[in-house]
Amino acid sequence: MKLFDKKSLILLISVVSINLLCIISVSYAYFTANIVGNDKAEEMTVTAGTMKITYTDSNIVTLNNAIPGDTLTKQFKVENTGNLDTKYNIKIKVDANDFKDKKDLVYTLTKNGEQQPEKVLPYEDGYIVIENEIKEKGIDNYTLTLNFKKDESNQNDNANKKVKFKIEVDSETDVKLYEYEEPLKNNFYNTMITSEDTLYDDYGNLRYVGAEPNNYIWFNCDNYEEPTEDTCEKWRIIGLFKDIQKPGGTSEDLVKIIRADSIGSIAWDSAGKNNWYNASLQKGLNVPYLNNEDSTWITTDEYIGSSSRPNTANPSYKSISPLTLNMIEEVTWNIGGSSEYNGVLTSQWYEYERGSGTYNSQPSIWNGYIGLMYPSDYGYATGGGSTTDRNACLAKSLTTNWKEAPYNTECVENDWLQSKDYPWSLTPNAYFPGLVFGVDIYGPVYHDNTMYSRPVRPSLYLTSNVRIIDGKGTNEEPYILTA
Numbered sequence: 001m002k003l004f005d006k007k008s009l010i011l012l013i014s015v016v017s018i019n020l021l022c023i024i025s026v027s028y029a030y031f032t033a034n035i036v037g038n039d040k041a042e043e044m045t046v047t048a049g050t051m052k053i054t055y056t057d058s059n060i061v062t063l064n065n066a067i068p069g070d071t072l073t074k075q076f077k078v079e080n081t082g083n084l085d086t087k088y089n090i091k092i093k094v095d096a097n098d099f100k101d102k103k104d105l106v107y108t109l110t111k112n113g114e115q116q117p118e119k120v121l122p123y124e125d126g127y128i129v130i131e132n133e134i135k136e137k138g139i140d141n142y143t144l145t146l147n148f149k150k151d152e153s154n155q156n157d158n159a160n161k162k163v164k165f166k167i168e169v170d171s172e173t174d175v176k177l178y179e180y181e182e183p184l185k186n187n188f189y190n191t192m193i194t195s196e197d198t199l200y201d202d203y204g205n206l207r208y209v210g211a212e213p214n215n216y217i218w219f220n221c222d223n224y225e226e227p228t229e230d231t232c233e234k235w236r237i238i239g240l241f242k243d244i245q246k247p248g249g250t251s252e253d254l255v256k257i258i259r260a261d262s263i264g265s266i267a268w269d270s271a272g273k274n275n276w277y278n279a280s281l282q283k284g285l286n287v288p289y290l291n292n293e294d295s296t297w298i299t300t301d302e303y304i305g306s307s308s309r310p311n312t313a314n315p316s317y318k319s320i321s322p323l324t325l326n327m328i329e330e331v332t333w334n335i336g337g338s339s340e341y342n343g344v345l346t347s348q349w350y351e352y353e354r355g356s357g358t359y360n361s362q363p364s365i366w367n368g369y370i371g372l373m374y375p376s377d378y379g380y381a382t383g384g385g386s387t388t389d390r391n392a393c394l395a396k397s398l399t400t401n402w403k404e405a406p407y408n409t410e411c412v413e414n415d416w417l418q419s420k421d422y423p424w425s426l427t428p429n430a431y432f433p434g435l436v437f438g439v440d441i442y443g444p445v446y447h448d449n450t451m452y453s454r455p456v457r458p459s460l461y462l463t464s465n466v467r468i469i470d471g472k473g474t475n476e477e478p479y480i481l482t483a
Helices: 187-192 282-287 346-353 375-380 390-394 410-415
Strands: 044-046 051-053 059-062 070-082 085-099 105-111 126-132 139-147 165-170 198-199 206-208 216-219 233-245 251-259 266-267 329-332 365-368 424-428 434-438 445-449 453-454 459-461 467-470 480-482
Touching: 044 216, 051 165, 051 390, 059 070, 070 085, 070 126, 070 165, 105 126, 187 206, 187 467, 216 251, 216 480, 233 329, 233 459, 266 282, 282 365, 346 375, 346 424, 375 390, 375 434, 375 445, 390 410
Parallel strands: none
Antiparallel strands: 044 051, 051 070, 059 165, 070 139, 085 126, 085 165, 105 139, 198 206, 206 233, 216 233, 233 251, 251 459, 266 453, 329 365, 424 434, 434 445, 467 480
16 A cells, blocks of 8 residues: 555535525535526426426536545436336436546435445446336436545545536437446556555655666667667656646646756756746757757856866767657646745645746746756655655755755665756746756755756656556666557
């Protein structure tokens, strides 16, 4: 079972107007049963009779916010007003279902006092009752009980989600009962969720942690069918991140990766600014590097900086291969910064990165393909040790406490993103216009002058169609991908 820290969910209770026929109990405050249109449905004609469907409020149910364990009941009745026996179906018509784990939302249907087995609520249009026989002048009373099922797993990914559906009755023929099938998950999720090297962060993202997790992949290949060190590079999986925004306004759970080694020491911005939107490194990574163009931009800058910040020569620079371009997703990167760094925890860095704090109101988001890691990526990658465990590491300042002895060596030594060569991050100092944060050679996150040449490890998000087809994720046998 995965270990994780659960954040308390802050829930807004929706206030809804209801008519006199509404019988929804106030104890179901996290669920909202909207009153829409008439409280009684129009009569419908079926094959051999006339039916009337009466709802206690309406046939629309909306779930805006809920916590595991919450339930809701919905009552309605189907009446045969004709003089002949007949049959009818009950259908769930789904307008929206944002639940990530669909099987967490279940229902039971009780007919005339007899409860049927629990089932997963349809996440697409589907029948829950078919060809139900009803006598002339007969009445069938139904109670639909909806339940946000509570279990021992991490259910943070279903926080603040919306479900909206209609209950409809018809007489269609040749229909089938809805049978739940597990939705196809991201292929990386299936690999990561069973790995001993992954843990959830405070925000529901699944990350690789520890000193040397098995998260290597062959990437940027000229030949993905038979990858070798001559045809590919080794990259590493940072984690699977929830609801990554894309330029079109949509979002998706995506895998974020980072190059295993630096492509060379490069200035973050040769003009000495910390606005990633216009930074020289951003333009270099997303034009010549991305499009396999002229590589002269990556030559080591003359301004190396202080001697305590080692310069790393270009180890094995190669541009993104044509076969790799369709594996890279364009996303909306968060480029918010922090005006403070002493005493800042990993979780606080995560918030700063996604905030609006920048120097002189510079842009806090940027649409593009290739970026860099965040300070929080580095912090959440630690596995901790026997003396200072992971939770203790995350409870200490990533800037002032993550240093060598006598501080927290276990936090640093058991963090696979600690490369001992001061790589740049994407996060600027929001108070000073020429400073950007990076990972210091001794362990903590610290800021540096953007004109200094520091190691660059490109980072990006994979398109959701990229799959793992082979390999073990080790340095010797990285995962093999296909798209």
